[in-house]
């Protein structure tokens with residue numbers, strides 16, 4: 170009885186320490202974000218007042234100014250177009266690539282697979298100059314097509330690698346069942362493999378999206394026209410053109426964070442949902 | 452017309468010869484069972500028929516059509532996998548309908564077929580469920596349904612019952628047999644369970660190390676095994692094997708094991724004499740041994756004195772584990788013996804049912 174009590178006590182205290190640590194971490198990471206949201210909703214006059222006005226003076230004026238007085242909406246649209254197209258291109262290529270890397274036998278397959286990851290070892294700063302020269306020769310600098318191609322080639326090795334792992338763990342029996350059922354390879358890919366690999370494909374697209382969405386370096390080097398700029402560099406322009414208008418900047422930051430937030434919330438759902446269950450014997 | 456013909460099929464994986472020169476003809480509506488120990492090449496054979504594995508040598512014909520280079524979808528076969536391989540993201544209805552959909556059967560025609568297959572297998576209530584919401588037995592039925600819905604030329608089964616519990620397995624065995632009668636479909640059924648093979652097969656193919664050992668009806672394999680391997684593989688408990696010599700006394704041949712001696716029936720004698728050599732392996736099935744005191748006249752004879760090690764009462768029969776001198780012997784007798792453990796019991800053997808195998812290559816002589 171007593172031992173059981175002690176055991177229970179130990180279990181509970183372990184639990185509470187764990188939760189305490191978790192809570193600390195959440196607060197530590199969360200406060201800057203909350204402060205960002207808080208700042209974006211305050212007029213400039215009260216931002217630096219002390220003690221901070223927590224319960225009053227809320228306004229959307231920063232957002233209104235952001236949309237009307239700056240190129241923010243243009244940057245936002247550009248970011249969505251560039252990141253979206255890159256992800257689609259990336260995932261289509263990586264899906265077919267990863268599938269063939271796991272399903273076909275050819276000479277140098279393993280080497281090829283390793284080499285793709287090897288390319289990922291170069292820091293972006295090392296390849297930006299060659300990429301610039303290449304795109305310049307093709308006449309694709311300062312264009313969305315150019316930067317989409319650049320982003321795709323940077324993110325492809327890693328997405329390919331991630332998807333390869335997903336396809337490797339995919340039971341080949343299901344595909345064989347599809348062949349017997351009368352599907353050809355493309356049909357089995359579309360109807361059986363991809364629906365199964367969807368959690369992996371979504372997780373991978375999120376990864377690619379976030380990398381591209383947040384990229385500063387390539388956009389800075391490759392894009393010069395204002396109407397083509399993506400958000401990270403656009404924000405810097407806003408920052409430099411104002412006398413540090415914190416309310417404006419923070420409202421922009423809030424909007425920039427939203428896609429990332431949505432994406433992470435969606436993949437969470439997909440990653441937790443064990444789709445593979447019940448495929449083969451349970 | 453032969454439904455399925457394999458001509459000298461071989462398959463290698465690197466140095467491993469998975470299937471070696473397999474030769475096989477299957478009649479229309481036949482239920483053929485492919486049986487053998489693990490790794491003997493059963494699955495590989497089946498997969499070559501299905502088109503999931505390429506053929507290194509030889510030819511496969513389905514309905515007299517050479518199919519070696521046809522993809523699975525053009526062979527008109529259905530296969531039931533050991534682990535069912537149901538599509539987890541589709542519900543039962545969609546699983547059943549998938550094959551029809553891929554074959555471009557219009558939606559209106561699909562539905563009655565799916566419903567009919569579901570009705571035959573008793574899974575109409577489950578059509579809306581996903582595979583993960585089904586029990587093992589139900590998944591098994593869905594996997595069968597996916598095969599029968601298309602009405603293919605040949606059914607291939609790869610150990611479809613091995614994931615079910617013992618009771619369900621026996622039940623499904625009977626059901627599969629009934630299903631086969633009803634659909635009259637040519638079937639090739641792979642198992643490593645000899646009981647399953649014996650109860651289900653019209654004909655049985657026994658394989659070992661990629662080579663077909665014998666093809667025959669269940670009673671052929673049981674009464675006339677062509678070699679020691681088949682004799683040992685078919686039948687439970689396993690046949691007793693004892694090294695022996697042939698002696699002649701007063702123009703009567705005897706089998707001498709060192710511990711006991713059995714007279715050889717006259718109609719076996721010629722075959723043994725032909726051989727010339729004198730070293731053999733004697734094979735006796737446990738069920739061909741009985742207590743000496745049994746009185747009914749029969750082909751039983753000889754006398755074996757053995758010590759009882761273990762007695763197991765199996766219900767109608769009693770299993771004995773015995774020692775005779777150097778050898779151990781198992782016997783299946785009809786009643787519990789009066790002798791106790793450790794005591795000696797006198798037994799006799801059904802002389803018409805004994806087997807002799809060559810000591811060199813294991814081939815059957817009688």
Ligand SMILES: Nc1ncnc2c1ncn2[C@@H]1O[C@H](COP(=O)(O)OP(=O)(O)OP(=O)(O)O)[C@@H](O)[C@H]1O
Nearest residue numbers: 464467468469488489490491492493494495496643
């Ligand atoms: N893809 C493969 N690559 C290499 N070797 C293989 C492959 N598939 C099968 N083999 C080998 O071929 C032989 C026959 O295998 P197979 O799967 O046909 O056996 P099986 O009779 O079905 O056995 P089990 O009863 O265990 O299923 C085995 O030695 C196996 O290791």
Ligand SMILES: [Mg+2]
Nearest residue numbers: 493494495609
């Ligand atoms: Mg197998």
